[in-house]
Amino acid sequence: MEAAKNMVDRIEDDTDEFEVISREDEKEEVNSFGVTYKHAHDDVASTVCDEEGGLDRAEDSAVPSRCESLLHSMCSLAPFSTDNPQQYEKFLExxxxxxxxxxFVLxxxxxxxxxLTKEKSxxxxxxxxxxSYESQIKKLDDELSKLDTSMKDQEITFQEKLRSxxxxxxxxxxxxxxKDARIAELTATIAEKDLRILSLEHELQSAAPNNAEIENAQKALEKQQRENASQAEIIRLLQEEIAEGERxxxxxxxDYRDKLDEISEQWERNYRAESSKSSTPKKLLRSASAGAKSQFFICDRCLTAFPSNGLYVAHRFKCLS
Structure with missing residues (x-):
């Protein structure tokens, strides 16, 4: 556009020269001017194409068609001289x-x-x-992986404790x-010895005249009583051991049930805490949890669902006991 303005100024400066040249020189000057104008207009078209970003002159810009139209107009107006100023004025218009x-095109x-700059921004x-969303998804995947690893470690620890x-x-x-078998055996022995004591008492009563036999029988009876007392003490100690074992x-x-309750409560707290930390939009949560599918185990007695087999086994043991 600046080149076109320079061209118009040049035309106005050269008006006096057109008044003094001959018809032949005027034709030659007009032809020379036409060439000069064409080069100037090509500079304008080149400037427009550079600002657009390298658009094709023949297809993507309206400037070449206007240049061609302007050249045709110049050819139709040329040659002109000072005796026809209307053509000169029309050319300037x-x-x-x-x-x-x-x-307007620029x-x-x-x-x-x-x-385009705004769209790029x-x-x-x-x-x-x-x-940012991809970073949030990656962080959520890392948290889910850590939670899954922690749950697996807890399940392994719980299974080991359960086996122990x-x-x-x-x-x-x-x-x-x-111990029960030993008690039954001692009870049978005591019963047998009680029968033996009764038999000895009967023998003592039948052999009362014989003092020596009576003394021997009394000694045997006392010995048997001492053995019975010793065995009774053994039975008492065994019964105390059995009572202590039952206690x-x-x-x-x-303690086992309390530990199971503590593990279940800890798992529920961890699960709720991890669930409350997830503030990502629903689409991100769905896409993140699509690869973290888990199988739930349901107790057929109380209809409680558990995410892992270890928790289900622990609950099952407590529920049945």
Whole structure:
């Protein structure tokens, strides 16, 4: 557009020269001027194309068609001289009109560049939001992985404790069974010795005249009584051991149930805490939890659901006991 203005100024400065040249020189000067104008207009078109970002002159810009129209107008007006000033004025009007059209095209191009810059800025903001969402999704995946690892570790620890408690319980029950068998054996022995005492008393009564036999029988009876007292003491001690074993077994069962309740409550608190930390939008939560599927185990007695087999086994043991 600046080149077009310079061209108009040049035309006005050269008006006096057109008045003094001949017809032949005037034709030659007009042709030379036409070439000069064409180069100037090409500079305007080149400036427009550079501001647009390298658009093709023949297809993507309206400037070349206007340049061609202006050249045709110049050819139709040339040659002109001082004896026909109307053609010169008309030529100047055409040049000014084309300059205004080029200015309008440049303004449209500037508006398009501004709009593209704004869209690029919006795309940058959207890209930043997408990166932020991806970072949140990655953090949520890491938290879910840590929670899954922690739950697996707790399940392994719980299963080990369960096996240990089960082994201790089986050992205690086996010891109680052996003690019960020993008590039954001692009871049978005492009954047999009681019969023996009755038999000895009967023999003493039948052999009363024989003092020596009576003394021997009394000694044997006293000895038998001492043995019976000793065996009774043994039975009492065994009964106390059995009572102590039952008390320890009851306490172990109570501690086992309390530990199960504590583990269940700890798991529920961890699960609720992790659930409350997840403030990501629902779409992100759904996409994050799509790969973290878990199988639930349901107790057929109380219809309680558990996310892991270890918790289900612990609850099942407590529920049945």
């Amino acid at each position: 055409v040049v000014k009109e084309e300059s205004e059209k080029n200015r 303004e449209q191009i500037a508006s398009m560049v501004e709009q 919006d795309n940058t903001e959207l890209r930043a939001k997408v990166l 408690l089960t082994a201790n319980l089986n050992e205690t029950m086996a010891q109680n069974s052996r 320890l077994l009851t306490k172990a069962r109570k």
